[in-house]
Amino acid sequence: xxxxxxxxxxxxxxxxxxxxxxxxxxxxxxxxxxxxxxxxxxxxxxxxxxxxxxxxxxxxxxxxxxxxxxxxxxxxxxxxxxxxxxxxxxxxxxxxxxxxxxxxxxxxxxxxxxxxxxxxxxxxxxxxxxxxxxxxxxxxxxxxxxxxxxxxxxxx
Amino acid sequence: xxxxxxxxxxxxxxxxxxxxxxxxxxxxxxxxxxxxxxxxxxxxxxxxxxxxxxxxxxxxxxxxxxxxxxxxxxxxxxxxxxxxxxxxxxxxxxxxxxxxxxxxxxxxxxxxxxxxxxxxxxxxxxxxxxxxxxxxxxxxxxxxxxxxxxxxxxxxxxxxxxxxxxxxxxxxxxxxxxxxxxxxxxxxxxxxxxxxxxxxxxxxxxxxxxxxxxxxxxxxxxxxxxxxxxxxxxxxxxxxxxxxxxxxxxxxxxxxxxxxxxxxxxxxxxxxxxxxxxxxxxxxxxxxx
Numbered sequence: 207x208x209x210x211x212x213x214x215x216x217x218x219x220x221x222x223x224x225x226x227x228x229x230x231x232x233x234x235x236x237x238x239x240x241x242x243x244x245x246x247x248x249x250x251x252x253x254x255x256x257x258x259x260x261x262x263x264x265x266x267x268x269x270x271x272x273x274x275x276x277x278x279x280x281x282x283x284x285x286x287x288x289x290x291x292x293x294x295x296x297x298x299x300x301x302x303x304x305x306x307x308x309x310x311x312x313x314x315x316x317x318x319x320x321x322x323x324x325x326x327x328x329x330x331x332x333x334x335x336x337x338x339x340x341x342x343x344x345x346x347x348x349x350x351x352x353x354x355x356x357x358x359x360x361x362x
Numbered sequence: 363x364x365x366x367x368x369x370x371x372x373x374x375x376x377x378x379x380x381x382x383x384x385x386x387x388x389x390x391x392x393x394x395x396x397x398x399x400x401x402x403x404x405x406x407x408x409x410x411x412x413x414x415x416x417x418x419x420x421x422x423x424x425x426x427x428x429x430x431x432x433x434x435x436x437x438x439x440x441x442x443x444x445x446x447x448x449x450x451x452x453x454x455x456x457x458x459x460x461x462x463x464x465x466x467x468x469x470x471x472x473x474x475x476x477x478x479x480x481x482x483x484x485x486x487x488x489x490x491x492x493x494x495x496x497x498x499x500x501x502x503x504x505x506x507x508x509x510x511x512x513x514x515x516x517x518x519x520x521x522x523x524x525x526x527x528x529x530x531x532x533x534x535x536x537x538x539x540x541x542x543x544x545x546x547x548x549x550x551x552x553x554x555x556x557x558x559x560x561x562x563x564x565x566x567x568x569x570x571x572x573x574x575x576x577x578x579x580x581x582x583x584x585x586x587x588x589x590x591x592x593x594x595x596x597x598x599x600x601x602x603x604x605x606x607x608x609x610x611x612x613x614x615x616x617x618x619x620x621x622x623x624x625x626x627x628x629x630x631x632x633x634x635x636x637x638x639x640x641x642x643x644x645x646x647x648x649x650x651x
């Protein structure tokens with residue numbers, strides 16, 4: 207329990223040891239600790255960002271999917287409408303065509319009828335003339351009455 | 363120190379008083395016990411050698427860890443050193459509020475903690491092992507050796523005076539020399555010419571009390587711990603010659619075990635207390651009254 211010069215020696219040793227720690231022990235370890243803390247903080251921030259990105263991407267993909275579905279539905283509806291329209295148009299065209307054909311046929315028939323009538327008239331006229339000739343041969347000169355015969359032929 | 367190996371004492375059959383006095387005498391530069399209470403011509407070689415040894419051991423281990431410290435996944439040793447360092451750093455952050463000062467105060471506190479812990483731990487070694495080895499080396503059965511540097515008042519007061527010097531340094535650095543002088547004369551009672559001497563006296567008493575109690579607390583704990591180990595060793599040593607000795611031997615084993623286990627706490631606790639007080643005193647040096 208006596209005091210002696212050891213006290214001062216210990217004082218010097220104390221400061222030398224503290225200086226050594228200050229210089230060579232403390233800074234590298236604190237640096238490593240700080241760096242690790244930063245790494246962990248960065249990692250956590252990156253994870254958070256990744257989570258947000260994922261959420262965003264999920265939202266975007268559902269949106270895209272919904273949009274695609276809507277578009278597809280619209281396309282199908284359009285196609286159906288267009289199909290119906292085409293059928294409608296085709297029906298119309300066919301009807302017009304049919305009408306045209308029918309009209310043509312009718313016209314031809316009419317023409318044929320007119321022609322047949324004409325022929326018939328000619329034949330009837332000649333028959334009448336020949337009949338009248340036969341009758342009149344006995345009474346009338348054909349040349350003298352030609353203008354009357356022609357008029358009759360005209361009226362037939 | 364624990365209590366094995368007291369054969370030497372038994373063989374030479376010293377009295378209990380002699381045994382204890384012998385174990386409490388330092389191996390100093392004169393080779394025999396110091397006569398005066400204060401004699402600055404004498405150096406305690408054992409205290410110095412073991413304290414330097416412990417300091418170098420502790421710092422060497424930490425230095426090796428620090429040299430290969432990685433910010434990635436730390437090894438076990440690095441993790442262990444980091445735990446101690448973080449503990450000290452957290453305490454320092456709570457007490458010393460200047461980040462600039464902490465760059466120096468943190469390492470100081472870490473050194474104090476590790477160093478004192480290791481010096482205190484010398485108490486765990488069997489009480490007579492080192493003295494006996496030393497006596498065998500020098501060939502003198504009465505050679506003195508004490509292996510616990512913190513059970514030497516010189517060792518602990520040396521450190522507490524070191525802390526005092528650091529406190530004075532920070533007082534001047536933070537408040538300026540004039541500011542510190544002003545504080546010495548005006549705090550704690552107030553700024554009045556009549557109160558100047560009272561204030562100054564109080565401040566001096568405060569510094570003295572802090573430093574002395576700082577060193578004495580550690581010294582007292584370790585000295586008392588060592589003394590108890592010696593008494594337990596004596597109890598065991600007495601068994602050889604007597605019929606009832608077997609009970610003494612059992613008592614030795616029991617008391618030695620209990621005290622050694624309890625002492626583990628004291629060793630760590632005293633190192634922690636010394637470190638905390640170091641931080642508190644330095645923290646006080648930063649605060650204006």
